[in-house]
Amino acid sequence: MGECIVKVVVGLEIHVHLATRTKMFCGCELAYGGSANTRTCPVCIGMPGVLPVMNRQAYEYAVLTALALNCEIARFTKWDRKSYYYPDLPKNYQISQYDLPLSRNGFIEIPLEGGRTKTVRIVRAHLEEDAGKNVHTLGPFSAVDLNRAGAPLLEIVTEPDMNSPQEVRILAQELQRIVRYLGVSEGDMQKGHMRFEPNVNLHITREGQVFKTPISEVKNLNSFRAIERAVAYEVERQRDEFIETGVTMQTGNKRTFGWDDANQRTVLQREKEEAHDYRYFPDPDLVPVELDDAWLERIRAGLCELPLAMQKRFVSDYGLSDYDAAVLTGDRDTAELFDAAVRAGAEAKRVCNLLTQTGLKLANERGTTVRVLGIDAGRLVELTTLVEDGQVSATAATTIFEAMTTCDESPGGIARRLNLMQTSDAGEIESLVDEVITAHPKAVEDVRSGGKKSQKARGFLLGQVMQKSGGQANPRVVAEILDRKL
Incomplete structure (x- = not known):
């Protein structure tokens, strides 16, 4: 042939x-x-x-x-x-x-x-x-x-x-x-x-x-x-x-x-x-x-926005990747919850991550859907605002989201109850940084030398500050103060 x-x-x-x-x-x-x-x-x-x-x-x-x-x-x-x-x-x-x-x-x-x-x-x-x-x-x-x-x-x-x-x-x-x-x-x-x-x-x-x-x-x-x-x-x-x-x-x-x-x-x-x-x-x-x-x-009036049209809109209007938009629009309730939260002021990528990485995971584990989890757009907006303002970490947001599926309490209330609120008080954090710098002169020397050990030593010092704060210091503020002092 x-x-x-x-x-x-x-x-x-x-x-x-x-x-x-x-x-x-x-x-x-x-x-x-x-x-x-x-x-x-x-x-x-x-x-x-x-x-x-x-x-x-x-x-x-x-x-x-x-x-x-x-x-x-x-x-x-x-x-x-x-x-x-x-x-x-x-x-x-x-x-x-x-x-x-x-x-x-x-x-x-x-x-x-x-x-x-x-x-x-x-x-x-x-x-x-x-x-x-x-x-x-x-x-x-x-x-x-x-x-x-x-x-x-x-x-x-x-x-x-x-x-x-x-x-x-x-x-x-x-x-x-x-x-x-x-x-x-x-x-x-x-x-x-x-x-x-x-x-x-x-x-x-x-x-x-x-x-x-x-x-x-x-x-x-x-x-x-x-x-x-x-x-x-x-x-x-x-x-x-x-x-x-x-x-x-x-x-x-x-x-x-x-x-x-x-x-x-x-x-x-x-x-x-x-x-x-x-x-x-x-x-x-x-x-x-x-x-x-x-x-x-009358039947035509029952048509909703179809999944591919919604997927394209999420990419063009909210800047999501094709992959993220496809995952979100796999389920109508999830897509509409995301859309409502972003329209109400939440940051699109952060809501997307919460829903796709935490919401869908929980729904699959429980054999249900995101809608049945009981999360509404208003609480999603509040949760993402806490993260954006540095009041809770992204890791803590996952814990708060899961807690939101079992109660009607606000995200802020859950964060305070679970001791997940971060501090961004510069004076308080600076005191912790000073203590760590004093306690670890070798790591400070490695950072200032600019050699191969510099980044590893910096990460060690940042971790020590976070540990002293019980995980409640805002990592961004810690990094800014640490870099300024070194």
Whole structure:
């Protein structure tokens, strides 16, 4: 095989569990876990003669998400039956949307390295119901749990605009941020709230001719690491297959793979069905959905500032690094708390450090979020002011922040109670410096000699002053007085 240029081409299908209280077409409770088949009814287990009713909240969540993805919203749409035969699909069809989805033609911007962004086009976003879950751990047979059957799913389909495994992972992460900001889904991968299915192939240019490898769809990935590794594996597998066989894309040779996480490889499941294999037709049990301008504007009013826009603003307005801004905007409550504190007068970098290095650490340790920690913008401003004024050290601020999560006391009150207030009294500190200089003439000589030992000796003397003050002297004032006397 001669020299060739390989272009990776990836589109992504995303299934998002919407955070409604009940299922898509019935009143069964929607919750994670619990005993098998305890949250079911005749509708979601497919009994004859039942009539489904659309969950209005699910439709509103779907439209809100589509608006955030810059999609065109259909004023008229309908429901379709998608027929296939799996044990976890009790009706032998899935209620979905085929030719008239609720939205089309959107786009999402994803952040890349160095402050760059990339636009990925959205083909469509539509609503459907989820299937149940096959269970294969009960012995020499399989069972079906239908608690999940009928859960509202938003399926988002992108154009094949991504060109690396990293871009696919970043898009998945950005979508998770968006649905969490909007409050339409918890986006918890471990609970199956988001499932990802990349469609991968290669465009290989050799001797001026372009060859396209068959598309592989990798099903039901539920971690960002699995997404990136599965796409990377498929890139290498397809390249090797093309070198060995020369196989190219043909009608009907799209294939479906699963991901074997233990062995870090894809596993062929089946040849991919085409649309006609599903025998779509309009569901006669459900009325079409028609939207008016007033309803759509009410939903549009629920849009918040989206994470990437907020991330860019934190960089441009507050001078944060791309990394710090990305960490802060990983969670909407954290980002809004930071924003409110800075708007109220706190120094941006110091608030950022407190929230990212202390707040998020505490939240992770306690299995909760920064919002639940109980820190408000006003107390954050007071805490950063204490540091800026030299009344407490940055180290003490961390201790005070942690104490703030367990009480309503002011940062100043906590600092006094824990004996963390610094002194900046020049006269008092100068007396301590004089004592240390008198007690350590050799270190003083080393500093004044300006040799290799100078900086080490200076640090020793500064430490001695801090020790004499019980850690309460302002280090900046100590350093100024010490340098003046030496």
